[in-house]
Amino acid sequence: MLRALCLSLAGVLSGTVAPAQSINDAVTSFTLENGMDVVVIEDHRAPVVQHMVWYRAGSADEPKGSSGVAHFLEHLLFKATDTMKAGELSATVAENGGTDNAFTSYDYTAYFQRVASDRLDLMMKMEADRMRNVRLTERDIVTERRVIIEERNQRVENNPRALFSEQMNATLYLNHRYGVPIIGWMHEMETLDMEDALSFYRTYYAPNNAILVVSGDVTPDAVREMAERHYGVIPANPDLPPRLRTEEPPHRAARRLTFADPRIAQPYVSRSYIAPERDAGDQDKAAALVLLAEVLGGGTTSFLTEKLQFDDQKAVYTGAFYGSVSLDDTSFDLVIVPAPGVSLEEAEASLDAALAEFIETGVDPEQLQRIRTQLKASQIYLRDNVDAVARQYGRALTSGLTIADVQAWPELLQSVTEEDIVEAARAVLRPEHSVTGYLMQAEAISQ
């Protein structure tokens, strides 16, 4: 079934804001009979393809008590199948001059190879094989569990900023699984076993839960033919469960936390607000929040930088961050690193005063126009990269968005007004929806 028409690629960056369709990619999508979605993004400038399989299953889909199993399974998919030895897939990709990897997030797990376009058939053959035919040994489980635990040790346990961020997240989310780290809680990772991995694999690794994204030097017809041959023969999982995510209750109390660690040389204040994400057909609020993050803390001419670093000299760094793509409510984050001699309390008070002033005075139209131009450029540059463009569609489609949403997005960003941004700030930057964290040296905590 053809779900979206092939859209024409047109020249852009020509002075005025381009209409939505003209900056869209040559995107074709269809669904195989077993339910597997396919997205093809043509780009014939170089004889390269990016081949990705995205599963609508990430850490937030894990069973309770098994945090980390989505990422654990990602590691295990590089082990043997019925017909491949452990490591054979990656070795084959490398022999063919390509690169491959995989990644896990809250809402998805994805596998990819970037190779010369005439190797696409081989990539599909191998990727389709490990969708259902991985054969794990107890030794694989023990070895890879050690690897992910070591990964957590290196990335989180030995990194006070990462530990701080975990505690912030766990405190921000009162009821949603986004409060649990993607890599897993250590005490749960240590219990992950063969059955945990296979149960997640059997449940979620099926064509009707997967999205094939191919970008680069390939035609939709060629992708369809290969996809039907390799992926189309895999039966759907009739027992695929719906994605049940628990929603947040009202956030009624401003929360704070203090994380003290002897390894911290530079203390700072971090603030996270619960914030809406892009929803299918309803991306306006998220677009305004993207602009808000840029206006507040997106660079050297942003509001917080001007106010807190240059004018008041309270901070050596300020930032504002908003990740618009996720299946469920996400966060809007601020950070302020105080200048020497400025306490965390003083820095936080300056930040709050600056936010209040911003809401009062509104957006500088000239600054907004600069940001609009930058965003337009970055949306266009993104298309130059077969990797980035494929990731964009994969993330969006595993996060509840459609191709139409992805294609409408650049123009939506352009249409955000000064008033939309202030309204978004008023709606989201509310103390009772937030966690404020102090990261500081351990000595500063008394007891």
Add this chain to the structure above:
Amino acid sequence: MLRALCLSLAGVLSGTVAPAQSINDAVTSFTLENGMDVVVIEDHRAPVVQHMVWYRAGSADEPKGSSGVAHFLEHLLFKATDTMKAGELSATVAENGGTDNAFTSYDYTAYFQRVASDRLDLMMKMEADRMRNVRLTERDIVTERRVIIEERNQRVENNPRALFSEQMNATLYLNHRYGVPIIGWMHEMETLDMEDALSFYRTYYAPNNAILVVSGDVTPDAVREMAERHYGVIPANPDLPPRLRTEEPPHRAARRLTFADPRIAQPYVSRSYIAPERDAGDQDKAAALVLLAEVLGGGTTSFLTEKLQFDDQKAVYTGAFYGSVSLDDTSFDLVIVPAPGVSLEEAEASLDAALAEFIETGVDPEQLQRIRTQLKASQIYLRDNVDAVARQYGRALTSGLTIADVQAWPELLQSVTEEDIVEAARAVLRPEHSVTGYLMQAEAISQ
């Protein structure tokens, strides 16, 4: 199968500390062939029995996204069965001069009737009937959902202290279901339907997940004969799942929250620390925490009262609370209500200074001796009440404890030393394991 011997009832309260077995009740326990546990506590002083059925299923056993279903089902168990009309059970109890009710907590749901002892057979007949034969209509679902929502409105939504307490709990627990309120989050309660209720009912309401507790004027032989006839004929649920509870990751960051509500006339500071609970065969730490709560905030001669209310005059009320019985880690809670003119910050600082002083100076031996005597008395008085004694066993057995643990408890409490209490304070009263909450009037929050 006889699991515990009948223990002799002996006279107590005679000057010195009584040995453990002598203050135990006449408790008999056995298990029916279908796996239903039975506990009989004889007390022939009055011709009354308390009949309770406890299910090892509470709100912390609910499926994700269905918070409140344990309590919802508790309401629905008063509807019709194959042979009883809706409300008939309670009406029959009332006609027979008894009382009945039910309650739901994190770890259990329990149903009980208190009646003349010759009515026990009738109670068992009706209770056994609704263990498997409830017949719900869509109208029952709609009506009772409205009732529980109204219950939440009255008890929580209209009560800022209850809302505050919910946000405190949700912030204290980073990974455990105890962070979700027993009554449920409103947005999830609104979605509870027939299938949610029946799924919970079919899974957990089975003899192999139930404990029958009968206290009062009855013999174990009589209970066994009746229980086999009424409950013994119900088949076990072969698919009863293990009680999977997610455990907390390390608490590394002191958390704080501010809840502001225009309805608050008297602001106060609340502090909760994550704390160990009584584990089977391992109740020493919990016993020390019970004493710690008493020593710190148990009455007019407690440490915090003396220090903060009388000496420093910073507070009009202080309290310390510890609920020792739960399946998983529980909390140790402190509260301080500041005296007029004392800010919440000042009250909190005084509380922290008092705790530090307590850990430094230790426990007053005279005060501890008074508390020991009070505890001994209260443990003995508890036995005078067929309701309280039956609840004690039901709660303990649904929370992972054994009859032996219940019987060892009074003497364990007596054996706690001054050093044990200070050590428990050092281990538990750690900022990074805590949430501190300010409940205040809405005006005080700035934006």
